[in-house]
Amino acid sequence: MSKEDVCQIKIINKKKVDKVKKQMKKETTYQEMAETFKATSDKTRLKILYALSKEELCVCDLSAIVDMSISLVSHQLRILRDKKLVKYRKEGKSVYYSLDDDYVVQLIKMAYDHVTE
Amino acid sequence: MSKEDVCQIKIINKKKVDKVKKQMKKETTYQEMAETFKATSDKTRLKILYALSKEELCVCDLSAIVDMSISLVSHQLRILRDKKLVKYRKEGKSVYYSLDDDYVVQLIKMAYDHVTE
DNA sequence: ATATTATTTGAACATTTATTCAAATGTTCA
DNA sequence: TGAACATTTGAATAAATGTTCAAATAATAT
Numbered sequence: 001m002s003k004e005d006v007c008q009i010k011i012i013n014k015k016k017v018d019k020v021k022k023q024m025k026k027e028t029t030y031q032e033m034a035e036t037f038k039a040t041s042d043k044t045r046l047k048i049l050y051a052l053s054k055e056e057l058c059v060c061d062l063s064a065i066v067d068m069s070i071s072l073v074s075h076q077l078r079i080l081r082d083k084k085l086v087k088y089r090k091e092g093k094s095v096y097y098s099l100d101d102d103y104v105v106q107l108i109k110m111a112y113d114h115v116t117e
Numbered sequence: 118m119s120k121e122d123v124c125q126i127k128i129i130n131k132k133k134v135d136k137v138k139k140q141m142k143k144e145t146t147y148q149e150m151a152e153t154f155k156a157t158s159d160k161t162r163l164k165i166l167y168a169l170s171k172e173e174l175c176v177c178d179l180s181a182i183v184d185m186s187i188s189l190v191s192h193q194l195r196i197l198r199d200k201k202l203v204k205y206r207k208e209g210k211s212v213y214y215s216l217d218d219d220y221v222v223q224l225i226k227m228a229y230d231h232v233t234e
Numbered sequence: 235a236t237a238t239t240a241t242t243t244g245a246a247c248a249t250t251t252a253t254t255c256a257a258a259t260g261t262t263c264a
Numbered sequence: 265t266g267a268a269c270a271t272t273t274g275a276a277t278a279a280a281t282g283t284t285c286a287a288a289t290a291a292t293a294t
Contacts, residue, residue, distance in 0.1 A: 010269085011181045012211060013174075020171045020182050024164070025229070033228040034160045041154035042282075043147045050147070054137045057130075059241060064128045065137050072283060074242055093240045093291050094129060103231050110227070111150040112142070114220050127239085159252075176271060189253060191272055210261050210270045 039083040040107060044068055045076050052086060053105050058094040156200040157224060161185055162193050169203060170222050175211040 011017050040046060047066040051057060059077065063070045077097060080086040087100040099105065128134050157163060164183040168174060176194065180187045194214060197203040204217040216222065 010177050012178050012270090016172050016174065017178050017181050020168050020174070023171050024168065024182065029229070029232060030160045030163045030167070032232040033225070034158050034163055036228050036231060037154050037158035037163075038281095041151050041158040043144075043151045044282080046147045046150055046154075047141070051137050051141065054140050055133050057133065057137070060127050060239095061129050061134050064134050065141065069284075070241070071243090071285080074240095075283080078242080090291090093238095095241060101231075103227065107224070107227060108150070110220065110224060111153050112146070114153060114218075115146060115149040129240090155251095161252080177269095186254075187271070188255080188273090191270095192253080195272080207261090210268095212271065 036083060039080060039085055040104070042076070044072065045080060046108065048073065048076055048080065049085065049099065049104055049108060052097055052099050053108065056096050056098040058096050060094075062097065153200060156197060156202055157221070159193070161189065162197060163225065165190065165193060165197065166202065166216065166221055166225060169214055169216050170225065173213050173215040175213050179214065
């Protein structure tokens, strides 16, 4: 059985489908957008980002604020770093994190407004 | 060993910590925000949402546009319905979906702008 | 050097998630 | 009624994710 035989695609309104298909972005765009959203789709990371929107903070202070282990906070910060949502600077033994981009603040504000109606 | 003994929380800048702690939202707020973001943190769902931002579409047309099985699209639509991001109306044998809230359009636009710089 | 503190890392685990398949609804039309 | 179509659902699986623990770095102070 060839691949074509198992294709189940049936189109009801071909005109609409073609029109929308033309407007779709390229595959990687959705992938990248999804990854950005993934970074903000965790409770702990949101707390971290929200705290950082108020103050530059070191890992152990962040840990006290969000009430989670230092290890966990560090792991989550790595994810946020990888996605370029936070930046950091070292000062003595401490590492101070802050938001890398105002975009996050806006995003969080939008979600907050939506959630609180 | 009591719970206090294993507590590892050490605070470096108590003033900052207290100030930020006071500004933190309540636990459920982050949870709800995370859930909203989770809905938009998947490539397939983003494609669906983007397509729906252009046109009201039935499941099989959506399936053709995003090039995924009808079953998968239906599963993802359920998630989007549960999160109140899409609404639907029945017409004959078909079910037509559309965006429930302009908020999604804004959110996607923001992420798109961020991704494309 | 050793000890102490702050952070990062890696492995392990449990949980969640996306996807597929097959079967079950629900709707229209002969 | 039954056949055909559009969609939903549930179970099963594989992959991704959040969290914990213990060990490894890295920086400072004794």
